[in-house]
Amino acid sequence: MKWRVLAALLAMTTQQAMAEEIEGEPPIPEVHALSMNVGIVSDYVYRGLTQTNGNPAIQGGIDYVYKGHAYLGAWLSNSSYYSDLMNGASSSLEADGYAGYKGKFAGDWNYDVGFLHYDYPGTYPAASLAAAKLVNPNSNEIYGALGYKEVSVKYSRSTGALFGIPGSSGTYYLEANGDFPLWGSGFTLSLHAGRQSFQGMTPDGVPNSGLFSYSDYRIGVSRDIHKYIVSLAATTTNANALGYTNLYGRNVGAGHIVASVYREF
Numbered sequence: 001m002k003w004r005v006l007a008a009l010l011a012m013t014t015q016q017a018m019a020e021e022i023e024g025e026p027p028i029p030e031v032h033a034l035s036m037n038v039g040i041v042s043d044y045v046y047r048g049l050t051q052t053n054g055n056p057a058i059q060g061g062i063d064y065v066y067k068g069h070a071y072l073g074a075w076l077s078n079s080s081y082y083s084d085l086m087n088g089a090s091s092s093l094e095a096d097g098y099a100g101y102k103g104k105f106a107g108d109w110n111y112d113v114g115f116l117h118y119d120y121p122g123t124y125p126a127a128s129l130a131a132a133k134l135v136n137p138n139s140n141e142i143y144g145a146l147g148y149k150e151v152s153v154k155y156s157r158s159t160g161a162l163f164g165i166p167g168s169s170g171t172y173y174l175e176a177n178g179d180f181p182l183w184g185s186g187f188t189l190s191l192h193a194g195r196q197s198f199q200g201m202t203p204d205g206v207p208n209s210g211l212f213s214y215s216d217y218r219i220g221v222s223r224d225i226h227k228y229i230v231s232l233a234a235t236t237t238n239a240n241a242l243g244y245t246n247l248y249g250r251n252v253g254a255g256h257i258v259a260s261v262y263r264e265f
Contacts, residue, residue: 029068036062039229039262044077047173047196048216048237049244049252051081051094071114072099082120082164084246086132091122100143112145116156118163129164133203137164141173151178167200168208182221190233192218211243214253229262 037060043050044057051057061075079094100114118139129135139162145154154175162171175194182189194216198208220233239253246252 029065031067033065033068034063035065036060036265037262038265039260041258041260043256043258044079045235045256045258047194048214048218048235048256049081049239050250050256051077051079051252053080053084053246053248053250053252054256055080069103070099070101073097079120081252082122082124082137084248084252085164086124086128086134087247088125088128089123089132091120091124091137093121095119095121108149110147110152112143112147112154114143116141116143132164133166134164135161135166139163150180151176153177162198165198165200165208165212166203168198168212170199171208172197172199187221187223190218190220190222190231192216211240214239214244216253220258227264229260229264231258231260231262233258233260 039059041057041059043054044052044059057078059075059077061073063071063073065071075096075098077094078092080092081094082091083089096116096118098114098116100112102110102112102114104110118137118141120137124136140159141156141162142159143154143156145152147153154177156173156175158169158171160169162168165171173194173196175192178191180189180191181187196212196214196216198212200208202208202211214237216235216237216239218233218235220231222229222231234255234257236255237253239251241251241253244251244253
């Protein structure tokens with residue numbers, strides 16, 4: 001997610017949703033709401049893994065919401081993750097699409113369910129995939145989230161091989177997130193912990209879990225400054241270097257400091 005999670009959630013949760021407000025009643029959402037976001041990050045990190053080998057990324061997305069509940073969206077970012085893993089591969093873009101349904105119940109509870117497709121356009125010669133012991137990285141996940149006030153828990157599950165790992169259908173990511181206003185300062189403290197649990201076996205018969213499963217953590221602060229979301233975060237993982245070292249000798253799951261600026265329209 002890759003900071004697309006932040007961009008998508010910020011875009012969806014800050015839409016202009018009031019057609020009319022009745023005293024004592026929640027705002028009435030617009031029937032059709034369209035929003036866009038664009039931003040730059042110093043390092044594109046998703047689930048604790050750098051997708052740009054520590055380099056900056058330009059990102060942007062568009063979201064459509066119907067009656068405040070059903071939504072469709074698309075999101076783009078430059079990414080070198082797979083070209084950094086495979087000799088002979090050429091891939092510099094990530095293009096994602098998602099759809100879902102969200103809502104609230106029982107006062108401060110909320111939920112979100114949906115489908116997410118990750119697409120990595122590029123060239124992946126069979127020899128490159130075989131040498132790296134990978135398959136085409138395009139992936140699909142279904143997800144469900146449940147939240148209460150500032151905290152939420154989300155479960156994402158792959159419907160096929162995830163992120164190029166062979167035989168990894170059924171791999172899941174479980175995460176907990178919290179966003180807490182800091183005493184009227186205008187800043188928000190964000191906390192995250194996640195567990196990427198890979199299923200299946202490698203082509204050599206080794207369990208994927210030992211090589212590719214890991215936990216990740218993030219702490220950050222952000223502030224909305226005239227519709228610009230400015231943030232600074234620190235991330236770390238316990239990713240196995242044997243499974244996550246790229247062609248440049250870098251463990252992509254090592255700790256990262258990420259600065260970002262997003263603008264919503």
